[in-house]
Amino acid sequence: MELSINNLSKTYPNGVQALREVGLTLGDGMFGLLGPNGAGKTTLMRIIATLQSPDAGAVSLDGLDVLRRKLDVRKILGYLPQDFGVHPEVTAERMLDHIAMLKGLSDRRARREEVRSILHLTNLQDVRRRKLGSFSGGMKQRFGIAQALLGSPRLLIVDEPTAGLDPEERLRFHNILSEISADRIVILSTHIVDDVRQLCSRMAVLHKGRILLAGRTEDAIHRFSGRIWRRIIRREEAADFDGRFNILVSRMFAGNLEIEVLSDQRPEGFEPAEADLEHVYFAAVKGVAERPAS
Numbered sequence: 001m002e003l004s005i006n007n008l009s010k011t012y013p014n015g016v017q018a019l020r021e022v023g024l025t026l027g028d029g030m031f032g033l034l035g036p037n038g039a040g041k042t043t044l045m046r047i048i049a050t051l052q053s054p055d056a057g058a059v060s061l062d063g064l065d066v067l068r069r070k071l072d073v074r075k076i077l078g079y080l081p082q083d084f085g086v087h088p089e090v091t092a093e094r095m096l097d098h099i100a101m102l103k104g105l106s107d108r109r110a111r112r113e114e115v116r117s118i119l120h121l122t123n124l125q126d127v128r129r130r131k132l133g134s135f136s137g138g139m140k141q142r143f144g145i146a147q148a149l150l151g152s153p154r155l156l157i158v159d160e161p162t163a164g165l166d167p168e169e170r171l172r173f174h175n176i177l178s179e180i181s182a183d184r185i186v187i188l189s190t191h192i193v194d195d196v197r198q199l200c201s202r203m204a205v206l207h208k209g210r211i212l213l214a215g216r217t218e219d220a221i222h223r224f225s226g227r228i229w230r231r232i233i234r235r236e237e238a239a240d241f242d243g244r245f246n247i248l249v250s251r252m253f254a255g256n257l258e259i260e261v262l263s264d265q266r267p268e269g270f271e272p273a274e275a276d277l278e279h280v281y282f283a284a285v286k287g288v289a290e291r292p293a294s
Helices: 041-048 070-074 092-102 108-121 137-149 167-180 193-199 217-222 235-244 277-285
Strands: 003-011 017-026 029-034 056-061 077-080 155-159 185-190 202-207 210-216 228-233 246-253 256-262
Touching: 003 041, 017 041, 017 056, 017 202, 017 210, 029 041, 029 193, 041 155, 041 185, 077 137, 092 108, 092 137, 108 137, 108 167, 137 155, 137 167, 167 185, 167 193, 185 193, 193 277, 202 217, 202 277, 210 217, 210 277, 217 277, 228 235, 235 246, 235 256, 246 277, 256 277
Parallel strands: 029 185, 029 202, 077 155, 155 185
Antiparallel strands: 003 017, 003 056, 202 210, 228 256, 246 256
16 A cells, blocks of 8 residues: 655644655555654645645545545544544443444444453453543554554554653553554654664654654665764863854753763764664754765
8 A cells, every 4th residue: 555645734823834745655555654743744634634624635545535535535544633532431442443433334233342352452341331531542552553453454653652651661561553554554653762773664854844864764764874973071161062053952961061962073072873763864854864974
């Protein structure tokens, strides 16, 4: 299956240009869409999910026009939005059964079997008769992915699914996404770099409505291999170093600052550091990914 996004643009009535000629091609597997809050990620996800229309551009899913044939797309689509509400007085099992009916699963026995299978996959089987209002944040997110999986969608969109989860729930959610991504397109939209690094073989960085880079995750990291350098400096030196180097990451370390910079040559006083996706992301967002480094 292939999802093709061509020259999508969207400007809101208040003048905010959320998308600027966005183009991507996605195949089966998990694709990471990285970007800070306000980058345009949710707008793009809502357009693909047939909930919003662009001002210009096209989206096709295996030749199916997503913008014109919304009802047909929704039959093969699963969507977990960033803000997913639940009915607090309804049990998980009953709510999934209701959603399955809305998705066209009319055969009662088949519907019951699918709900049971998805409850097991998302580790909600033991709490299936509990009311959704009693669920923890992590359990609600697992219920969110459960409802998105009903009907065996070929395209699954999850928008900021691990934000606010504790480490155990985040790991459990990662395992679920990995298990279901083998034979369908899964789009993971997030600002959490580690989620994309751990889960996605392909990714893109979206910033201020534009795609800044796209491709294989490992290839993007490899481009920075041998070009990342680390040094501990005093906090009062930060402004001077910021003016002289492409600083990608800075973090407090024992009362001082640890900085990691992008440079084709080893700067004096620096030691080599291993490149990772965090460096790729910040280099793209700061606009230094392509230009020669200091």
